Amino acid sequence: MFTGSDNKVAIVAGAQTPFKAAWADRQHVDLIGDVINGALKGTGLRIQDVDFVIDSGSDILDGRSISNCGFLGAMGAHQKEESRVEEDGLWAALYGATKIGSGSAEVGLLLAYSKPSEGSVPAFYWSQCEPFYQRPVGFGQAAAGGLQAQSYLARHSLSDEIFADVVAHDWANAARNPAVDVEAAPSADEIRSSDVVAAPLRELEMARQVDGAVAMVITSERVAERICPDPVWITGIGTAMDQHAFSMRERDSLPACRAAAEAAYKRAGIDDPTTLSLAEVSASSAATELMVIEALGLADPGTAAQVYGGDGPAINPSGGALPADPIMATGLARLHEAALQLTDRVDHGPDGATSAVVHGAGGVGMQNHCVFTLEV
Amino acid sequence: MDTKAAAKKMEMRGKGLGSSVTENPVFPGRIELPYTLTTGRAAATFLAELANHKIVGSRCPRCDGIFVPAQDFCAACGTSLDEFVEVPASGKLSGYTETADGLIGLVRLDGATNDFPHKLLDTQLGELKLGARVEASWAAEAEGSILDIEGFALGGDEGGEVKPLEPGAEPVLEQKYEMRLDYAHSYGPYYGMLFDGLATSRRIQGTRCPSCERVLVPPREYCDVCYVRSGEWVDVADTGTIKAFSIIHLEFVGQTREPPYVYAEIVLDGSATRLIHTVAGIDVEDAKERLQIGTKVRAVWKGGDPIGSLEDIEYFEPVFED
Amino acid sequence: MRDVAIVGTGQTVHARRRTDVSQAGLVREAVDEALADAELTFDDIDSVVVASGPALFGAVNQPEKWLVDGLGGRMKPVVRITSGGGTGLAGALAAMNQVSSGFAERTLVVAYDKLSEGALQYQISTLYDPFWGREFAVGIMGFASAYWRARIETLGHTEEAAAMVGVKNHKNAFLNPYAHVRKEITVDDVLESRPLAWPIKLLDVPPISDGACAVVLASDDAAPKTTAKPAWIRGMSYYGEADNAPDRFMLQSVPLQLAAQRVYKKAGITNPRRQFDVAELQEPYTCFELSYYEGLGLCPTGEAADLIASGATEMDGDIPCNPSGGCMGANPIGATALIRLAEAALQVTDKAGGRQVPNARTALVQAGGGWANLRGVAVVSADRN
Known part of the structure; x- marks a missing residue:
């Protein structure tokens, strides 16, 4: 997998809380404890067997500085190696995978969580903009989404009608996923008639932020063979960040996502990603989801909307990030979902799935991207 | 926390208690921090020249691009940029959207390589078209902020040219900034029980780890050490011992006690965890000599109705056994 | 597992306040110096790890997404690690794993505040639980002073002994061109300085600084191609501990001991006092350095005051500690731990100039943050494991 290393990395277990708009009756530590405990359950591993914990969360969302520092007990990280990656949880997985890949550890816990319901999602994003030029003018995640959608449609001469079908597809999948709290999946018509919140994007075409936590157990090959009948192997990882100023980036495509995917595919030896069984991707809006699908090489530019339900990889069988975006946990949730589907632990995955591409993102207008490839 | 936030907290706590069990009370938190941010040489120059109604860009010698607003580093190639240029104050609209914050446009000033975001003024979404001419609308008074350009309005002539900057203004090296973040923290079942007990009957409750049998305050679901689910609820005393203390002379933003005072980490009788509070009822200078590890203390509760917070304890006072 | 070496280091000249650069510009100065030291350009760098203190320090959330332009990081892996005061070492550890696993050949680590x-x-104070304790928190100083007083009572870590640490580190800082506090002080000056959180007094406290540090790590393949004098990282680890765990032992840092144990085993260190030629310790208050002497096994528990009084940790002692001046010379928190690592690399590659410990081949590095519950240790050496 990683160039120069023979150490394989296995995903052996995972757990998540249900994702819902607000976990008003649970604290961060309550959600964290639930998933750490849940991930270990059934593996035969005890907390004492865990070599390290790598976690992903946000000080700005949590309302505490170095919030990991106060949550170490709930994380099971007492007197263990621990580190906070203040990026989407898929980067925590990257760190954990390199730790096992380097041979310096054998059993790792990965954790990602967010409770956006307790704070301000717009503030989480505007505070990522440099404070002199972008922040004062009201530029933030919503504006970035609107501008990306406008640019994508203009570039490919498409109508904004296409977004609603993408959203309806994802929400219908989420409704079949017991881990996502969905009362009723909106129809394409309902989506098309929701309020415009970042022209041309409508409210239901933006990712819905939710509260939730995800934990996963990754191990060396040696440990996986001992404890897990059906490990999922990480075959490739790639990540890339685009420049800061949104207005200087390409807006009708996501070149950093493409760079991340190319790096992951190269490491995994994947020549044609359309032969993969499934794709679990993150996105800030319907428009960027289409751009992600294209950047991952699953559709030609401007055609992503046509590959949903097609012969290629099943896209977001879990529902993806549009119905359930637990911000810092979104990418790790995709990884967890893909692993569940590849090991046939859930009903909503494609039949006979053997390989997956997983995508996580971060930053205003999806500045940063991380891609994993998996196989069983 | 400032006094206003504390007052709000009291109010919210009261509400939480009065409400039915199904409604979840929240703990309001506010982080309000003052900053003096340094702008860096490019932004310092850009922000300063706005007073002269000049828009400053940077030329990248490696990419041959003109980047507006001026940047310290070329985002494309990382080159350190030190050549400033003046770009025309009008250009074309290369993107626009409308959000709760209003109309935001991406403006490509004439001669610039890139777009930049700003507010669009005196127009409506329906009137906008990609490629439309726009021009800067200047604020009446310059304050050294990007908002010295109030925004961009439709209009403006073509034909302006990029020219070398003749700097005239003193760079704006610093900018005052305040960041305010508001929170509505969930109590969760463990803190909920603790704070309800405090508010209704000044009870301090913890949970006992079934494995090591130690009592954890604040209560929590998992024992940090054993990582097993904690078991029974237990009341702990409002008396305890000093585990460590120091004497605070320092003054700082956000402080809730007036120095000098005794900061203490206290282990309440019946618990195995530390509580942060203050020790009073003893002369601060005497405290240096008389307080020790293991000195007994007891809580002195505030009068009136409790609010359900550590603030309900005014301070701890030492109980000397001799 | 591949061995990893430091092949370039850079620092800003630290200052109380730099008004001439933004946060991004500050970081860039250290990066330019590290790349120049390694004789590399941005094109040679595979990935970037940014480490800094809490987002609230600089009013920018996930600041690596702003800094990326000045780091030449576009289209590369860029990730930020944040872990309190020791974050610089936590970042280096993340980078080391990237290189060691083969994910990258050369990784740039940058740390700043x-x-x-x-x-x-x-x-x-915003570290503290907003529900329980934040209202009485006094940053980390209240906590640190309280447990120092406890160590005075139980371990004899006197105010005089801590003052000697301050005097030594201030003296050493004179030799360090990057330090911004250059002030000769005496033990009496420290003892008579204004109390801030007694027993912590003004001169027990490091300055508040603007500063950045950058380090280039390379694999055992790439390192010899980059420099004739790589500084090999023979072990590095970073442990955490639940702050309010039941009966948490506060007189010694258990995570520090765990990290030291692990790293010493890896590097074959059985007698730290004899095997290390020099140590760089992150002592945000003078009292911490005393505690680390014991936690790191440079002396037995309860003998730290004797160790400093013996002169063994002075520049001409048998185990010089903080020839750079440590935090007393400059303390840009997020960068501080990486500065300790960089200084150790300079020592074992004979590039430490006026603060060089003669013939230093193996150096001890210690870092930490949080409520003394995040602690890291590294061993850097001219020799490979």
Whole structure:
């Protein structure tokens, strides 16, 4: 997998809380404890067997500085190696995978969580903009989404009608996923008639932020063979960040996502990603989801909307990030979902799935991207 | 926390208690921090020249691009940029959207390589078209902020040219900034029980780890050490011992006690965890000599109705056994 | 597992306040110096790890997404690690794993804080649980002073002994061109300085600094191609501990001991006092350095005051500690731990100039943050394991 290393990395277990708009009756530590405990359950591993914990969360969302520092007990990280990656949880997985890949550890816990319901999602994003030029003018995640959608449609001469079908597809999948709290999946018509919140994007075409936590157990090959009948192997990882100023980036495509995917595919030896069984991707809006699908090489530019339900990889069988975006946990949730589907632990995955591409993102207008490839 | 936030907290706590069990009370938190941010040489120059109604860009010698607003580093190639240029104050609209914050446009000033975001003024979404001419609308008074350009309005002539900057203004090296973040923290079942007990009957409750049998305050679901689910609820005393203390002379933003005072980490009788509070009822200078590890203390509760917070304890006072 | 070496280091000249650069510009200065030291350009760098203190220090959330332009990081892996005061070492450890696993050949680690931008003690108080304790928190100083007083009572870590640490580190800082505090002080000056959180007094406390540090790590393949004098990282680890765990032992840092144990085993260190030629310790208050002497096994528990009094940790002692001046010379919190690592690399590659410990081949590095519950240790050496 990683160039120069023979150490394989296995995903052996995972757990998540249900994702819902607000976990008003649970604290961060309550959600964290639930998933750490849940991930270990059934593996035969005890907390004492865990070599390290790598976690992903946000000080700005949590309302505490170095919030990991106060949550170490709930994380099971007492007197263990621990580190906070203040990026989407898929980067925590990257760190954990390199730790096992380097041979310096054998059993790792990965954790990602967010409770956006307790704070301000717009503030989480505007505070990522440099404070002199972008922040004062009201530029933030919503504006970035609107501008990306406008640019994508203009570039490919498409109508904004296409977004609603993408959203309806994802929400219908989420409704079949017991881990996502969905009362009723909106129809394409309902989506098309929701309020415009970042022209041309409508409210239901933006990712819905939710509260939730995800934990996963990754191990060396040696440990996986001992404890897990059906490990999922990480075959490739790639990540890339685009420049800061949104207005200087390409807006009708996501070149950093493409760079991340190319790096992951190269490491995994994947020549044609359309032969993969499934794709679990993150996105800030319907428009960027289409751009992600294209950047991952699953559709030609401007055609992503046509590959949903097609012969290629099943896209977001879990529902993806549009119905359930637990911000810092979104990418790790995709990884967890893909692993569940590849090991046939859930009903909503494609039949006979053997390989997956997983995508996580971060930053205003999806500045940063991380891609994993998996196989069983 | 400032006094206003504390007052709000009291109010919210009261509400939480009065409400039915199904409604979840929240703990309001506010982080309000003052900053003096340094702008860096490019932004310092850009922000300063706005007073002269000049828009400053940077030329990248490696990419041959003109980047507006001026940047310290070329985002494309990382080159350190030190050549400033003046770009025309009008250009074309290369993107626009409308959000709760209003109309935001991406403006490509004439001669610039890139777009930049700003507010669009005196127009409506329906009137906008990609490629439309726009021009800067200047604020009446310059304050050294990007908002010295109030925004961009439709209009403006073509034909302006990029020219070398003749700097005239003193760079704006610093900018005052305040960041305010508001929170509505969930109590969760463990803190909920603790704070309800405090508010209704000044009870301090913890949970006992079934494995090591130690009592954890604040209560929590998992024992940090054993990582097993904690078991029974237990009341702990409002008396305890000093585990460590120091004497605070320092003054700082956000402080809730007036120095000098005794900061203490206290282990309440019946618990195995530390509580942060203050020790009073003893002369601060005497405290240096008389307080020790293991000195007994007891809580002195505030009068009136409790609010359900550590603030309900005014301070701890030492109980000397001799 | 591949061995990893430091092949270039850079620092800003640290200052109480830099008004001439933004946070991004500050970081860039250190990066330019590290790349020049390694004789590399941005094109040679596979990935970037950014480490800095809490987002609230600089009013920018996930600041690596702003800094990327000045790091030449576009289209590369860029990730930020944040872990309190020791974050610089936590970042280096993440980078080391990237290289060791083969994910990258050369990784740039940058660490910084521009502390002059905000109100530090209040910012640090936001570490505390908003429900329970934040209202009485006094940054980390209240906590640190309380347990120092406890160590005075139980371990004899006197005010005089801590003052000697301050005098030594201030003296050493004179030799370090990057340090911004250059002030000769005496034990009496420290003892008579204004109490801030007694027993912590003004001169027990490091300055508040703006500063950045950058380090280039390379694999055992790439390192010899880059420099004739790589500084091999023979072990590095970073442990955490639940702050309010039941009966948490506060007189010694258990995570520090765990990290040391692990790293010493890896590097074959059985007698730290004899095997290390030099140590760089992150002592945000003078009292911490005393505690680390014991936690790191440079002396037995309860003998730290004797160790400093013996002169063994002075520049001409048998185990010089903080020839750079440590935090007393400059303390840009997020960068501080990486500065310790960089200084150790300079020592074992004979590049430490006026603060060089003669013939230093193996150096001990210690870092930490949080409520003394995040602790890291590294061993850097001219020799490979």
